[in-house]
Amino acid sequence: SQGASEEEEEEDAWQDEEYYSTYGTLVGFFESLLPQKNAAIRQQIIVYAVEASSMVEHTRELVKQNACEEVVTVLQGRAEEIQLPEQVDVLVSEWMGNCLLFEFMVESVLLARDRWLREGGMMWPSSAALTLVPCQAHQYYSEKMAFWEKPYGLDFTPLQPLALQEFFAKPKFSHLMEPGDRLASPADVICLDMHTLQVADLEEMQGKFQFRLDKSGVFHGFTAWFSVCFNSLEEGGAPVELNTGPDSEPTHWKQTLFMLDEPVSVHAADRISGSIILRRNPVWRRHLTVTLHWDISGHTQEAAGMKSFPMWR
Amino acid sequence: SQGASEEEEEEDAWQDEEYYSTYGTLVGFFESLLPQKNAAIRQQIIVYAVEASSMVEHTRELVKQNACEEVVTVLQGRAEEIQLPEQVDVLVSEWMGNCLLFEFMVESVLLARDRWLREGGMMWPSSAALTLVPCQAHQYYSEKMAFWEKPYGLDFTPLQPLALQEFFAKPKFSHLMEPGDRLASPADVICLDMHTLQVADLEEMQGKFQFRLDKSGVFHGFTAWFSVCFNSLEEGGAPVELNTGPDSEPTHWKQTLFMLDEPVSVHAADRISGSIILRRNPVWRRHLTVTLHWDISGHTQEAAGMKSFPMWR
Ligand SMILES: [Ca+2]
Ligand SMILES: [Ca+2]
Numbered sequence: 001s002q003g004a005s006e007e008e009e010e011e012d013a014w015q016d017e018e019y020y021s022t023y024g025t026l027v028g029f030f031e032s033l034l035p036q037k038n039a040a041i042r043q044q045i046i047v048y049a050v051e052a053s054s055m056v057e058h059t060r061e062l063v064k065q066n067a068c069e070e071v072v073t074v075l076q077g078r079a080e081e082i083q084l085p086e087q088v089d090v091l092v093s094e095w096m097g098n099c100l101l102f103e104f105m106v107e108s109v110l111l112a113r114d115r116w117l118r119e120g121g122m123m124w125p126s127s128a129a130l131t132l133v134p135c136q137a138h139q140y141y142s143e144k145m146a147f148w149e150k151p152y153g154l155d156f157t158p159l160q161p162l163a164l165q166e167f168f169a170k171p172k173f174s175h176l177m178e179p180g181d182r183l184a185s186p187a188d189v190i191c192l193d194m195h196t197l198q199v200a201d202l203e204e205m206q207g208k209f210q211f212r213l214d215k216s217g218v219f220h221g222f223t224a225w226f227s228v229c230f231n232s233l234e235e236g237g238a239p240v241e242l243n244t245g246p247d248s249e250p251t252h253w254k255q256t257l258f259m260l261d262e263p264v265s266v267h268a269a270d271r272i273s274g275s276i277i278l279r280r281n282p283v284w285r286r287h288l289t290v291t292l293h294w295d296i297s298g299h300t301q302e303a304a305g306m307k308s309f310p311m312w313r
Numbered sequence: 314s315q316g317a318s319e320e321e322e323e324e325d326a327w328q329d330e331e332y333y334s335t336y337g338t339l340v341g342f343f344e345s346l347l348p349q350k351n352a353a354i355r356q357q358i359i360v361y362a363v364e365a366s367s368m369v370e371h372t373r374e375l376v377k378q379n380a381c382e383e384v385v386t387v388l389q390g391r392a393e394e395i396q397l398p399e400q401v402d403v404l405v406s407e408w409m410g411n412c413l414l415f416e417f418m419v420e421s422v423l424l425a426r427d428r429w430l431r432e433g434g435m436m437w438p439s440s441a442a443l444t445l446v447p448c449q450a451h452q453y454y455s456e457k458m459a460f461w462e463k464p465y466g467l468d469f470t471p472l473q474p475l476a477l478q479e480f481f482a483k484p485k486f487s488h489l490m491e492p493g494d495r496l497a498s499p500a501d502v503i504c505l506d507m508h509t510l511q512v513a514d515l516e517e518m519q520g521k522f523q524f525r526l527d528k529s530g531v532f533h534g535f536t537a538w539f540s541v542c543f544n545s546l547e548e549g550g551a552p553v554e555l556n557t558g559p560d561s562e563p564t565h566w567k568q569t570l571f572m573l574d575e576p577v578s579v580h581a582a583d584r585i586s587g588s589i590i591l592r593r594n595p596v597w598r599r600h601l602t603v604t605l606h607w608d609i610s611g612h613t614q615e616a617a618g619m620k621s622f623p624m625w626r
Contacts, residue, residue, distance in 0.1 A: 061471045158374045 047072040048088065050079050050112075080111035087118040090233070098173045099256045100130045100190075100226035101202070101278060102311055103286045110199050123194035125228035131245060133186040134211055134272050134294075135177055137220040137257060144168070168259040171290065171309045175257035177223045177246040183266065184211035186245065189276050203280050210273040219266045221259040222276075222292060258292060258309055270298030284313045360385040361401065363392050363425075393424035400431040403546070411486045412569045413443045413503075413539035414515070414591060415624055416599045423512050436507040438541035444558060446499040447524050447585050447607075448490060450533040450570060457481070481572040484603065484622045488570035490536045490559040496579065497524035499558065502589050516593050523586040532579045534572040535605060537589075571605060571622055583611030597626045 049072050051059050056076040063072045075082055079093070091113055095105040113123060144167040148156040189207030227243040244253045266272070274294035281287040291308040362385050364372050369389040376385045388395055392406070404426055408418040426436060457480040461469040502520030540556040557566045579585070587607035594600040604621040 058472060058475070062467070062469060065468050065471050154375070155378050156375060158378050159371060162371070 045071055048084050049074045050082050051076060052078045079108045080115075082112070084116050088116055088121060089118060090122045090124060091117045092124040096125075096128065096226060096228060096253070098253060099171065099224050099278075099290065099311065100128060101205075101280075101288060104202065104280065104288075106197075107199050107202060107285075109194075110197060113194075122231060122233060124230045125242070126194055126231040126239070128192045128194065128226060128228045129188040130190040130207070130224060130226050130276075131186045132189045132207075132209055132222050132224050132276060133177075134183045134213070134219055134266075135221060135223045135257075136181040136183065136217050137175075137177075137223075137259065138181075138218065140172065140175075140257065140259070141220055141263060164261060168261060169309070171224075171311060172257040172259065174254045175223060176250060177255050177257070179246060182223070182246070183213045183215060183217055183219060184272070185214065187211065190278070205278045207276045208274070209276070210271060213266055213268055213270045213272065216267045217265075219260070219264040219272070219296070221257055223255050223257050224276075225253070225255040258290065258307070260305065260307065264296065264303060266296060267298055267300060270296055270300075272296050281313055287311060287313045358384055361397050362387045363395050364389060365391045392421040393428075395425070397429050401429055401434060402431060403435045403437060404430045405437040409438075409441065409539060409541060409566070411566060412484065412537055412591075412603065412624065413441060414518075414593075414601060417515065417593065417601075419510075420512050420515060420598075422507075423510060426507075435544065435546060437543045438555070439507055439544040439552070441505045441507065441539060441541045442501040443503040443520070443537060443539050443589075444499045445502045445520075445522055445535050445537050445589060446490075447496045447526070447532055447579075448534060448536045448570075449494040449496065449530050450488075450490075450536075450572065451494075451531065453485065453488075453570065453572070454533050454576060477574060481574060482622070484537075484624055485570040485572065487567045488536060489563060490568050490570070492559060495536070495559070496526045496528060496530055496532060497585070498527065500524065503591070518591045520589045521587070522589070523584060526579055526581055526583045526585065529580045530578075532573070532577040532585070532609070534570055535589075536568050536570050538566070538568040571603065571620070573618065573620065577609065577616060579609060580611055580613060583609055583613075585609050594626055600624060600626045 049059055049063070051074065056074060060074045063069055063074055075084075077083075091109070093105075093109045093112075095109045097103040097105065109123075117123065145160060145163055148159050148163060150156075187209050189209050190205050223246070225243075225245045227241055227245065230240040230242075231237075232239060242251075244251045244255070246255060272294055274292065277291040279289045279291065281289065287310070289308050289310050291306065293306045294304065296303045362372055362376070364387065369387060373387045376382055376387055388397075390396075404422070406418075406422045406425075408422045410416040410418065422436075430436065458473060458476055461472050461476060463469075500522050502522050503518050536559070538556075538558045540554055540558065543553040543555075544550075545552060555564075557564045557568070559568060585607055587605065590604045592602045592604065594602065600623070602621050602623050604619065606619045607617065609616045
């Protein structure tokens, strides 16, 4: 284990190599926003496409293949370091990660905003919200925990503490919550205005919640997801929302499940109140810890709990 | 990249640390075979449970929890190095990997067999077969390759060679073939007798096939899976089969899909003949390369092809 900690010291705490090699495949977002039909509009628009990884070569190829060279200038570099010839009217970036903030690509976007977005310019997305709901997760609980009670007629319960550590200590990404698994109406617990959010705000973000359960069931944990809003460039125009929640078409982000250590039986009209705190890791800058506090109050019981979930360190 | 090759030289080509930490979770197999009900039989049976990883502590705990200490002796060590007090009548091991041989745990089992199975003793599994079928894979092809043709109304075809390399150069593990996707009846292409198989045989294994297509469609690739057979300990008793194919209950192995570089239109009554060769990597001893040769002959066309798939090096 001494070897392991030496290795950690030598590693780049931003993990940029891994990060950029993953995100290098996300080309095409700028291209998809280009108006195809109106040549007059095309001539007025100047797009600077910024890509840090070697995927930039493919971006250039795609711009050429789609005859957009007069509109799109492709620049290689990090958004926070790049030099643009001028300030811009709109800054577009797909920076969202699991549970909204994971990987903290949003920092690069905020730094680029402060340097290159003109006064009064538009951020896309313009705002973002993290949504939470207390939920059941019978199937996941049964697969990962209840399974050990009597597999093949034998008593495997001594392995349950291992299973708890293996499966419930960290959040489950890629969860698709069934509509019937929510115990209450979801609530936005953290809201970000992309025009005013500061990098320093990312170190610790806190939200409060108070849910009134609309049915009885088993409280296995909380499911979280995010939505982002693109404000219209036209005065009074309707915003466009991308919602990654269970009532929308599934996206590759899916939802994130935070499992309690022990399921709790709850009843309709019980209240679950508490808070969520997202603390950015001071060393591993792409990671965070999510801490949930909850109080259950109802006519049959009172219970409280707290649990912290590293994502991933 | 010089750094990378130095790193590779220092790495253990058996990758034992990764391997044993993964397989340490597979306890419980021996326990599940124990007769629970008949105390007379229990007293006659002696089980030596061999586990290389630190999971051995949990194995001991489970033996105790299920009151089997008089039957099961848990020994820590590698199957190929362990000392047993006596030769055994039956050797049981779950050594199968994706595409049957991946990770080559079978080698440890053969070495243990040669040292510790008594003359005329029984191997469980007793035999194993790798099965192959030419198939369609419209959905996978469409997701990974056809997608780039016109996403969001733009021409992304310059990325197709990258997608080919990313998704079709290696086999797809965890494929669940739809029954309607098979173009012919599956055929066993490699059969192993666990009583006579030799470690040296594992270096290169070859099988031949000749499929007669029972429907027209698109030949996207081959799907492979395995089955294993447990012969009865009683003279004339029926064997028990574990089949991981598409007509059986899905297992965690699922099936393995080998995609051609280009889909080929085929017709009912066409023949696809050829061979499969599994070559064990001479350096990375848990890895192999699967090479497929095929000839399509029909009344409308003749075509032939060859492709090698590393798993994973
Ligand atoms: Ca993202
Ligand atoms: Ca296995």
